[in-house]
Amino acid sequence: EVQLLESGGGLVQPGGSLRLSCAASEFSFSSYAMTWVRQAPGKGLEWVSALSGSGGSTYYADSVKGRFTISRDNSKNTLYLQMNSLRAEDTAVYYCAKEGGGSATPIDYWGQGTLVTVSS
Amino acid sequence: SYVLTQPPSVSVAPGQTARITCGGNNIGSKSVHWYQQKPGQAPVLVVYDDSDRPSGIPERFSGSNSGNTATLTISRVEAGDEADYYCQVWDSSTDLYAVFGGGTQLTVL
Numbered sequence: 001e002v003q004l005l006e007s008g009g010g011l012v013q014p015g016g017s018l019r020l021s022c023a024a025s026e027f028s029f030s031s032y033a034m035t036w037v038r039q040a041p042g043k044g045l046e047w048v049s050a051l052s053g054s055g056g057s058t059y060y061a062d063s064v065k066g067r068f069t070i071s072r073d074n075s076k077n078t079l080y081l082q083m084n085s086l087r088a089e090d091t092a093v094y095y096c097a098k099e100g101g102g103s104a105t106p107i108d109y110w111g112q113g114t115l116v117t118v119s120s
Numbered sequence: 121s122y123v124l125t126q127p128p129s130v131s132v133a134p135g136q137t138a139r140i141t142c143g144g145n146n147i148g149s150k151s152v153h154w155y156q157q158k159p160g161q162a163p164v165l166v167v168y169d170d171s172d173r174p175s176g177i178p179e180r181f182s183g184s185n186s187g188n189t190a191t192l193t194i195s196r197v198e199a200g201d202e203a204d205y206y207c208q209v210w211d212s213s214t215d216l217y218a219v220f221g222g223g224t225q226l227t228v229l
Contacts, residue, residue, distance in 0.1 A: 035218065037163075045155070045163065045206050047218035059217050062121075095162060104210045106153035106168035107218070113162055 002027050002109040004096045009114030016086050016118070022079040022096030022111060030054070030074040033099040035107055036081050038092035038116075048094070049081065064090075086118045122211040124221035131227040138194040140224045142207030145188060150209045152190040154183060157223075158203045166205075167192060194226070202228045 008020040022034070036048040049070040050059045058070055069082040079096055093113040100108040125143040132138040142152060152170050155163040165174050167183040170190065180195045194201055207221040 037218075037220075044204075044223040045157075045208075045220040047220060050218070061217060100168070104151045106165050107155075107163075107208070108165050108168075108174065110162040110164070 002098060004098065004109060004111035006094065006096045006111045006114040009094065009116045011117045011119065012086055013120050014087060014118055017082070017084045018086065018116060020081040020083070020094055020096075020114060020116070022081075024077045024079065024096075024098070027098070029072075029077040032101055034070075034072060034079045035097045035099055036070065036079075037095045037097055037107070037110075038090075039095070039113075040089075040092040043092075046092070050099070051079070083116070086116075088118050090116060091118045092116060122209070122213060122219050124207055124209065124219055126205075126207060126221040126224045128222070129225045129227065131229055132194075132197050133229045134197055134199060136197055138197050138201070138226055140192045140194075140205050140207075140226065142190040142192070142221050143188055144190075144209065147188055147190050147209065148186045150185075150211075152183065152185050153208045154181075154192045155206045155208065156201075156203045157206065163206065197226075197228055199228050202226055 003025045005023045035050040051070045055072050067085045071080045095113045096111040097107040098109040100106050154167040156166045157163040166181045170185040171183040182193045204223045206223045
Protein backbone atom coordinates (compact mmCIF):
# COMPACT_ATOMS: atom_id res chain seq x y z
CA GLU A 1 0.00 0.00 0.00
CA VAL A 2 1.28 3.46 -0.93
CA GLN A 3 2.53 5.41 2.07
CA LEU A 4 3.21 9.13 2.33
CA LEU A 5 4.54 10.52 5.59
CA GLU A 6 4.88 14.27 6.03
CA SER A 7 7.11 15.96 8.57
CA GLY A 8 8.53 19.39 9.31
CA GLY A 9 5.42 21.29 10.34
CA GLY A 10 5.27 23.49 13.39
CA LEU A 11 4.97 27.01 14.71
CA VAL A 12 6.85 29.75 12.89
CA GLN A 13 6.78 33.52 13.10
CA PRO A 14 5.56 35.67 10.21
CA GLY A 15 8.36 36.17 7.73
CA GLY A 16 10.02 32.95 8.79
CA SER A 17 10.85 29.78 6.88
CA LEU A 18 10.03 26.12 7.15
CA ARG A 19 10.81 23.04 5.08
CA LEU A 20 8.32 20.23 4.82
CA SER A 21 9.35 16.72 3.86
CA CYS A 22 7.31 13.80 2.60
CA ALA A 23 8.74 10.30 2.69
CA ALA A 24 7.16 8.03 0.10
CA SER A 25 7.14 4.26 -0.08
CA GLU A 26 5.56 1.26 -1.77
CA PHE A 27 5.49 2.73 -5.27
CA SER A 28 7.94 3.78 -7.95
CA PHE A 29 8.43 7.32 -6.66
CA SER A 30 10.33 8.76 -9.62
CA SER A 31 7.59 7.68 -12.03
CA TYR A 32 4.92 9.93 -10.59
CA ALA A 33 4.25 13.62 -10.27
CA MET A 34 3.70 14.75 -6.71
CA THR A 35 1.59 17.54 -5.26
CA TRP A 36 1.19 19.60 -2.09
CA VAL A 37 -2.34 20.57 -1.06
CA ARG A 38 -3.19 22.61 2.02
CA GLN A 39 -6.26 23.15 4.14
CA ALA A 40 -6.64 26.14 6.43
CA PRO A 41 -8.52 25.49 9.68
CA GLY A 42 -12.22 25.00 8.92
CA LYS A 43 -11.70 25.71 5.22
CA GLY A 44 -11.58 23.78 1.97
CA LEU A 45 -8.74 22.22 0.03
CA GLU A 46 -6.28 24.49 -1.78
CA TRP A 47 -3.74 23.20 -4.27
CA VAL A 48 -0.28 24.61 -3.54
CA SER A 49 2.30 23.13 -5.89
CA ALA A 50 3.13 20.18 -8.12
CA LEU A 51 6.29 18.61 -9.50
CA SER A 52 6.88 16.16 -12.33
CA GLY A 53 8.43 12.77 -11.68
CA SER A 54 11.82 13.86 -12.97
CA GLY A 55 11.63 17.15 -11.10
CA GLY A 56 12.05 19.06 -14.31
CA SER A 57 8.63 20.74 -14.30
CA THR A 58 7.22 22.69 -11.39
CA TYR A 59 3.88 24.41 -10.88
CA TYR A 60 2.73 26.83 -8.19
CA ALA A 61 -0.46 28.47 -7.05
CA ASP A 62 -0.36 32.25 -7.41
CA SER A 63 -0.70 32.58 -3.64
CA VAL A 64 2.70 30.96 -3.02
CA LYS A 65 4.63 31.72 -6.21
CA GLY A 66 7.99 33.28 -5.44
CA ARG A 67 7.86 32.23 -1.78
CA PHE A 68 7.58 28.42 -1.90
CA THR A 69 9.83 25.96 -3.73
CA ILE A 70 8.90 22.35 -4.43
CA SER A 71 11.63 19.77 -5.02
CA ARG A 72 12.29 16.07 -4.78
CA ASP A 73 15.13 13.64 -4.20
CA ASN A 74 14.28 10.51 -6.12
CA SER A 75 17.24 8.66 -4.60
CA LYS A 76 15.63 9.15 -1.18
CA ASN A 77 11.98 8.84 -2.30
CA THR A 78 11.34 12.18 -0.66
CA LEU A 79 9.35 15.27 -1.65
CA TYR A 80 10.05 18.69 -0.16
CA LEU A 81 8.36 22.05 0.16
CA GLN A 82 10.56 24.97 1.14
CA MET A 83 8.39 27.76 2.48
CA ASN A 84 9.86 31.25 2.88
CA SER A 85 8.38 34.61 3.84
CA LEU A 86 5.54 32.87 5.63
CA ARG A 87 2.33 34.74 6.34
CA ALA A 88 -0.53 34.16 8.73
CA GLU A 89 -2.68 33.05 5.80
CA ASP A 90 -0.27 30.17 5.15
CA THR A 91 -1.47 28.54 8.36
CA ALA A 92 -2.90 25.18 7.33
CA VAL A 93 -2.53 21.44 7.30
CA TYR A 94 -0.24 20.59 4.40
CA TYR A 95 -0.87 17.32 2.60
CA CYS A 96 1.64 15.54 0.42
CA ALA A 97 -0.13 13.67 -2.36
CA LYS A 98 0.64 11.39 -5.27
CA GLU A 99 -0.81 11.93 -8.72
CA GLY A 100 -2.17 9.02 -10.68
CA GLY A 101 0.16 9.28 -13.67
CA GLY A 102 -0.49 10.86 -17.05
CA SER A 103 -2.25 14.13 -17.71
CA ALA A 104 -5.27 15.41 -15.80
CA THR A 105 -5.10 12.42 -13.49
CA PRO A 106 -6.58 12.30 -10.01
CA ILE A 107 -4.65 12.65 -6.78
CA ASP A 108 -4.92 9.02 -5.80
CA TYR A 109 -3.06 8.89 -2.48
CA TRP A 110 -2.71 11.44 0.30
CA GLY A 111 -0.55 11.64 3.39
CA GLN A 112 -2.05 12.39 6.79
CA GLY A 113 -0.84 15.98 6.72
CA THR A 114 1.41 18.20 8.81
CA LEU A 115 0.21 21.37 10.52
CA VAL A 116 1.97 24.66 9.85
CA THR A 117 1.06 27.56 12.11
CA VAL A 118 2.31 31.04 11.29
CA SER A 119 1.91 33.29 14.28
CA SER A 120 3.87 35.65 16.48
CA SER B 121 -8.57 31.33 -13.28
CA TYR B 122 -11.01 28.47 -13.47
CA VAL B 123 -13.70 28.33 -10.77
CA LEU B 124 -15.64 25.32 -9.49
CA THR B 125 -18.86 25.97 -7.57
CA GLN B 126 -20.38 23.49 -5.12
CA PRO B 127 -23.36 23.88 -2.79
CA PRO B 128 -22.13 24.33 0.80
CA SER B 129 -24.38 21.61 2.14
CA VAL B 130 -26.63 18.74 1.14
CA SER B 131 -28.87 16.77 3.49
CA VAL B 132 -30.39 13.38 2.85
CA ALA B 133 -32.12 10.66 4.84
CA PRO B 134 -30.51 7.23 5.17
CA GLY B 135 -31.33 4.99 2.23
CA GLN B 136 -32.06 7.89 -0.07
CA THR B 137 -29.94 9.28 -2.91
CA ALA B 138 -27.62 12.25 -2.50
CA ARG B 139 -26.56 14.35 -5.45
CA ILE B 140 -23.72 16.82 -5.12
CA THR B 141 -23.11 19.19 -8.00
CA CYS B 142 -19.96 20.90 -9.22
CA GLY B 143 -20.40 23.77 -11.63
CA GLY B 144 -17.78 25.16 -13.97
CA ASN B 145 -17.55 26.75 -17.38
CA ASN B 146 -17.74 23.91 -19.92
CA ILE B 147 -16.70 21.46 -17.20
CA GLY B 148 -17.99 18.68 -19.44
CA SER B 149 -14.78 19.04 -21.46
CA LYS B 150 -12.62 18.28 -18.43
CA SER B 151 -11.99 15.19 -16.31
CA VAL B 152 -13.56 15.64 -12.88
CA HIS B 153 -12.37 13.90 -9.76
CA TRP B 154 -14.20 13.65 -6.43
CA TYR B 155 -12.78 13.32 -2.93
CA GLN B 156 -14.40 12.43 0.38
CA GLN B 157 -12.98 13.91 3.58
CA LYS B 158 -14.15 12.92 7.03
CA PRO B 159 -13.31 15.09 10.06
CA GLY B 160 -9.67 14.89 11.07
CA GLN B 161 -8.76 12.68 8.13
CA ALA B 162 -7.04 13.11 4.80
CA PRO B 163 -9.15 13.20 1.64
CA VAL B 164 -9.92 9.95 -0.15
CA LEU B 165 -10.52 9.63 -3.89
CA VAL B 166 -14.02 8.24 -4.51
CA VAL B 167 -14.62 8.96 -8.21
CA TYR B 168 -12.13 9.82 -10.95
CA ASP B 169 -12.35 10.73 -14.62
CA ASP B 170 -15.99 11.78 -14.18
CA SER B 171 -17.43 8.36 -13.40
CA ASP B 172 -14.79 5.72 -12.56
CA ARG B 173 -14.36 4.29 -9.08
CA PRO B 174 -11.06 3.34 -7.44
CA SER B 175 -10.86 -0.16 -6.08
CA GLY B 176 -12.51 -0.45 -2.69
CA ILE B 177 -15.05 2.32 -3.29
CA PRO B 178 -18.64 1.03 -3.14
CA GLU B 179 -20.74 0.95 -6.30
CA ARG B 180 -23.13 3.29 -4.51
CA PHE B 181 -20.76 6.11 -5.51
CA SER B 182 -21.11 7.25 -9.12
CA GLY B 183 -20.46 10.34 -11.18
CA SER B 184 -21.48 12.14 -14.34
CA ASN B 185 -20.29 15.20 -16.21
CA SER B 186 -21.89 17.19 -19.00
CA GLY B 187 -22.14 20.78 -20.09
CA ASN B 188 -21.45 23.07 -17.15
CA THR B 189 -22.20 20.62 -14.34
CA ALA B 190 -20.59 17.51 -12.90
CA THR B 191 -22.49 15.45 -10.35
CA LEU B 192 -21.48 13.00 -7.66
CA THR B 193 -24.32 10.63 -6.84
CA ILE B 194 -24.40 8.53 -3.69
CA SER B 195 -27.13 5.90 -3.70
CA ARG B 196 -28.59 4.23 -0.62
CA VAL B 197 -26.84 6.73 1.62
CA GLU B 198 -25.46 5.43 4.91
CA ALA B 199 -24.50 7.25 8.08
CA GLY B 200 -20.86 6.55 7.29
CA ASP B 201 -21.12 8.63 4.10
CA GLU B 202 -21.43 11.80 6.15
CA ALA B 203 -18.40 13.88 5.15
CA ASP B 204 -17.18 16.80 3.08
CA TYR B 205 -16.97 16.17 -0.66
CA TYR B 206 -14.72 18.09 -3.07
CA CYS B 207 -14.63 18.13 -6.84
CA GLN B 208 -11.36 18.80 -8.65
CA VAL B 209 -10.08 19.40 -12.17
CA TRP B 210 -6.73 20.30 -13.70
CA ASP B 211 -6.73 23.66 -15.49
CA SER B 212 -4.20 24.19 -18.21
CA SER B 213 -5.56 27.47 -19.50
CA THR B 214 -2.64 29.44 -18.14
CA ASP B 215 -0.36 26.95 -16.45
CA LEU B 216 -1.10 23.47 -15.27
CA TYR B 217 -2.62 23.62 -11.84
CA ALA B 218 -5.29 21.88 -9.81
CA VAL B 219 -8.56 23.54 -8.94
CA PHE B 220 -10.81 22.37 -6.11
CA GLY B 221 -14.42 23.21 -5.55
CA GLY B 222 -15.29 24.83 -2.25
CA GLY B 223 -16.60 21.57 -0.83
CA THR B 224 -20.03 20.25 0.11
CA GLN B 225 -20.88 19.00 3.56
CA LEU B 226 -23.12 15.95 3.30
CA THR B 227 -25.37 15.47 6.31
CA VAL B 228 -27.22 12.21 6.82
CA LEU B 229 -30.40 13.02 8.70
